Amino acid sequence: MRCKFPYLPLLLSCLMWTGCDDELSDSAEPRPVIEAYISQGGTPEVFFTTSVSPSQAGELSDVVVRWGKVTVSDGTDTVILTGGPLKGAFPPFHYYTPMMTGKAGRTYTVTAEYNGLRATATATIPEATPVDSIVVRPVEGVDSLCSATLWFTAPAVTPAYYYISVLEDHPGARPLPSYLGTVSVERPGIAVSMPVYRPKYKYGAPKDYVAQLKRGARYSIALCRVEKEVYDFWNSYGSIVAFGSGSLFVNSVVRLSGNVTGGYGIFSAQGQSKVTISTPEP
């Protein structure tokens, strides 16, 4: 009797061939990561961590560098920063110094070294732009929330680049970029408004993130003027935080460039104007 389906060997070959898939694993060696801030009248603060390979699960505490050497130079003086714990925050360790204060127009260089890893970044503090007002309104239909809008006047020289940083009033909080908080201003002298949202972060954050400000809370809001390179970083970072954490529907491959040589991260030298507000009780 003739076989009705004489191509069985071919079928089995196809089955085996189809099962062979090229799953690439392109893990990388750890690199130094800097998250550094300095503002006019403020002291430098640096978070020093390392990158990890995504090939397996791990603990975030492993990325914190506690025994690194971190220096800040203003071109004339170089200061070694002191490492110390930062309770409740992540990373739970930071490098700081009271020995240097930021000045607008001055260029600073951060260098971080640890166990053969070395990263460096240079940035200049721009002139700060004053905040004209912050308007707080209740969110329609939601008793517990209110929306805030920050107004400022664009400087005479543009383009100018900004991001908004928000410090919440709870233990372990540190100033973090506001959700969708970047803006570039092209036209000089015009009134500019920015919504102020709470920072969105994944580690140490409440489970249900609420973007609008909560009623009966205190927020320290800073309008931070930065260089374009720093703005581009925070802008891309904002896209990752808002849209890039695993969206099925939009492109979530966003590459951060930053200003760090030899590693990842950002040295955010910023001319900042701070305003503290208390939102109305519910």
Added chain:
Amino acid sequence: MLFYNRAEAAEPADTTVNLSEVEVRGSLKPITRSDGSVTLRPELLVGHSSSAGEVDFISLLKNMPGIASAGDYGSGLQVDGQDASQTLYTIDGATVFFPYRFGGIFSTFNTWHFRKADFRRNVHGAGMHQRLGASLDLSTYTEPDTLKTIGGRASVGLLSSSAAVRLTASKKVLISAAARLSYIDELYRPLLRGKTSDINYGFSDYNLSLSYAPDPANTISASLFASSDRIDDSDSNYALRMTMKWTNLASSVRWTRRGAKSTGTYMLNFSEFENNLSLDMASVWLKVPSFIRTIGASCEYDFGQWKAGARVAAFNIRPQYSAFDGYGQSSDGIVSTERPFQGETFAQYELRAGNRWRFRAGVNVNAWVNGSYRRVSPDPRLTAICDGGQAGIFTLHAGVYHQNLHNTGLSDIGLASNFWVGASERCPSQRALSFALNYKRQSYNAVPTVTAEIYYKAAGNQPEYSGMMIDLIDENYYSLDKIGLTRGYNAGINLGLQSRVSIADISVAYSYGTARRREPGGKYFPSATDPGHSLRINASAEADRKWQFNADFVLSSGRRHTPVKSLYMIGSNVISEFGPRNSARLPLYHRLDLSATYTIKGRRLSHAINFTLLNAYGRRNVEMQHFSISDDGRYRLKSTASLYRFMPLINYIMSF
């Protein structure tokens, strides 16, 4: 009883033969022709697996080798690794720019309204419209039914219901109408509602066709298609409300005049696709609209060996722009409107050389004017067909193709928010040099039907979008600035076997394809549509005249994605550093869909109930991977699996 083997039928067999008291039986599956094309006829699809409760042309085509969508939630057809927008969809000659719905469910085409759907893959004549890839042409009924005055089908599914009616008003006039309405919100809204979020989705589509044949030599027909989709997403934690609405319109008026030696077809057509994405977040609002419209006229002549024609089309295109308020400096967006013009003429001659050889040689001369960008391209196309009798039929095709419309945007899986833009100095016309060698040997003496295809396509000016969502709230956002161009190639092989074993039709198809792209001066990288391996097995059987069973198994390479090379922390968030573009694949994809259809045939009414079980063994096919952090600070790779698991569907079809 007449046994009708559709495989043996000389396609296209569009002549009408009225038979009475005849039962037609034969292969239940569409048969691939020697040039790789397929014709789908609704009457043979009733027993097939339903896609979300509807028998759908596009979902059925996804069961063919080398044809895929971007995951379970992607809708567009990626044929042989080409972008979904490189496949042309037409209804009676009028273009449908976006025939997809949200979330990978069935298309906007109401199957029962159409007489047939012709799918062509890599082998096209000189008359092929301006696309680089495949085409799906849907035709409505034009011949009045001499057996019954009124006929049609109604379908009730889990997401929507539809009805299609054909009314023979006289011996000369046929009116067809169809409509489909969804009730997703009414049935499923509580299931889709989260603690703080709410999602609504609704859609509808309508078809109306009119055919008037004053005499046997002349037919005048008009066709109108409209579809609308709207999705609303709100989240009280963000005080956010996002809405996306998209609409399609395709219409045509045709006059077909049949002479003793020639047939002439004259047509006017209008098509439109419009998408509006809007976002409201307390003091901030954002609108991101885009549209494309085209109006055209054409004439085509068929003289037997000679075919010729001409088309003109004017476009009105608004590429995506972004207007917003409450964020930075309020912006009306950088609005640009394009008004390109396209003209083309084509001629094709078929030469027969002996009993075995046929040659089709033709040229499509097309011109495109968009502002100061002007291009004229003569696209030659040559097809050689060798009929080796029992040894099989070989078809060799070589051709040049141009596509003057680009479709691109933020969505990796081809959402409606992706926009159309006309070829210009900034984004010149896409072009391709295409080769295909097809082989088909018809089943005989219990040997299966064998089909094979090898293709190679060198493509240039392929658009790649580089923007981010956050760019939409930049007053300098100009969508065309975000389009980069690549060039590359698609190559692969498609193999198919079809056989009837006892009461079952069995088909096995395997394909392997590769799609590579590179930026100017750069290295080749895999395209996001790179198809890889795919094995598809289908079996369908009629146990008796009432029950029909169907099984579809697919095993294919996982979708291409850009892998994460390393992770680091900034601002208490995990940041991914990515490796080379599209250099990894998601895990292997496989699933088995089963369906059973019970049919009761009456004198006037016929009822069919289809039970489908999607992903019958519950394979967790990965749609995407990302990293997550747990409360105790542990990070891990998290895979998001498709919702299409153990999914039972039921669909009722009434034919009259």
